Amino acid sequence: MRSSLAVGIVSAFLAGNAGMAAAQDFPSRPITIVYPFAAGGPGDIIARVIAEPMRTALGQPVIVETMPGANGNIGAGRIARAEPNGSTLLLGTTSTHVLNGALYPLQHDVIKDFEPIALVADSPLIVVARKTMPANDLKELVAWLKANGDKASQGYAGNGSPGHMTSLLFQSVTGTKVQFVPYRGTAAAMQDLVAGQIDVMFTSPIVALPPARSGHIKAYAVTSPRRLSSAPEIPTADEAGLPGFATSSWFALFAPKGTPRDIVVKLNNAVSGALMDPLVRARFAELGLEMFPREQQTPEALAAFQKAEIDKWWPIVKAAGIKVE
Numbered sequence: 001m002r003s004s005l006a007v008g009i010v011s012a013f014l015a016g017n018a019g020m021a022a023a024q025d026f027p028s029r030p031i032t033i034v035y036p037f038a039a040g041g042p043g044d045i046i047a048r049v050i051a052e053p054m055r056t057a058l059g060q061p062v063i064v065e066t067m068p069g070a071n072g073n074i075g076a077g078r079i080a081r082a083e084p085n086g087s088t089l090l091l092g093t094t095s096t097h098v099l100n101g102a103l104y105p106l107q108h109d110v111i112k113d114f115e116p117i118a119l120v121a122d123s124p125l126i127v128v129a130r131k132t133m134p135a136n137d138l139k140e141l142v143a144w145l146k147a148n149g150d151k152a153s154q155g156y157a158g159n160g161s162p163g164h165m166t167s168l169l170f171q172s173v174t175g176t177k178v179q180f181v182p183y184r185g186t187a188a189a190m191q192d193l194v195a196g197q198i199d200v201m202f203t204s205p206i207v208a209l210p211p212a213r214s215g216h217i218k219a220y221a222v223t224s225p226r227r228l229s230s231a232p233e234i235p236t237a238d239e240a241g242l243p244g245f246a247t248s249s250w251f252a253l254f255a256p257k258g259t260p261r262d263i264v265v266k267l268n269n270a271v272s273g274a275l276m277d278p279l280v281r282a283r284f285a286e287l288g289l290e291m292f293p294r295e296q297q298t299p300e301a302l303a304a305f306q307k308a309e310i311d312k313w314w315p316i317v318k319a320a321g322i323k324v325e
Contacts (some may be wrong), residue, residue, distance in 0.1 A: 036075025205288025
């Protein structure tokens with residue numbers, strides 16, 4: 001009995017020392033940030049913007065890898081099962097870490113299988129339509145959708161995506177209907193909107209602003225309480241005729257559960273430092289992204305924020321009866 005107890009104590013001691021050594025040596029190899037959606041999407045761009053200043057802070061290459069599939073569940077599941085050594089991270093979203101938990105029968109837990117690192121960015125959505133849409137403002141778009149509900153089409157990046165959920169809320173508020181057209185990513189959906197193959201989208205400023213500025217699509221409203229500093233010409237939904245209508249999509253960095261605390265702290269410091277970089281801040285503003293205050297960039301703040309989002313959205317998803325097998 002004493003021998004077994006001694007072996008157990010020694011094993012635990014050695015394991016603890018190994019974990020401390022790994023944390024002290026971190027990072028000793030390149031770090032990969034997985035964005036679990038298609039290349040060219042909002043999170044792909046966000047991850048690449050912060051990768052360079054993180055590389056400088058950590059002294060190792062920071063590689064961004066896209067892994068689309070099942071509304072982010074394939075990539076998220078991979079990180080949930082990854083070695084908790086800080087070398088493989090996930091840029092999670094409202095979809096992967098809130099909505100999918102209520103929509104899909106997951107093989108991982110959106111809370112228990114991840115270690116929060118930091119909130120990175122918050123993005124409102126923009127209501128956009130094909131260039132040839134007859135409507136010239138949001139009120140006229142609502143009228144057109146009401147008159148053409150049997151044929152109006154909307155592109156989106158999968159059930160439970162921010163564009164999908166925002167559209168459901170929009171339809172409930174306005175009494176409109178659309179035919180949903182799913183895509184593997186928002187970039188592909190935007191290509192079809194520019195080509196006039198679909199009618200409307202609810203998508204991030206990162207995806208919407210370039211074609212809107214070049215006149216290839218129409219932008220009607222932004223779903224935030226304030227106008228974007230990067231696109232002050234686009235009114236808020238409230239100003240355009242939908243009082244109180246506001247939604248957004250957030251992005252945050254997560255590690256596999258069990259990642260040592262010292263490694264989480266080092267990664268959090270690297271992210272926070274990147275978000276203080278003037279070039280990053282300027283690029284985010286240009287893309288229509290909002291930054292969270294410094295006090296909300298801690299792992300603890302991300303955990304509390306995620307729980308609050310789950311408490312907000314899960315009842316809405318369940319009440320709508322949305323389920324994806």
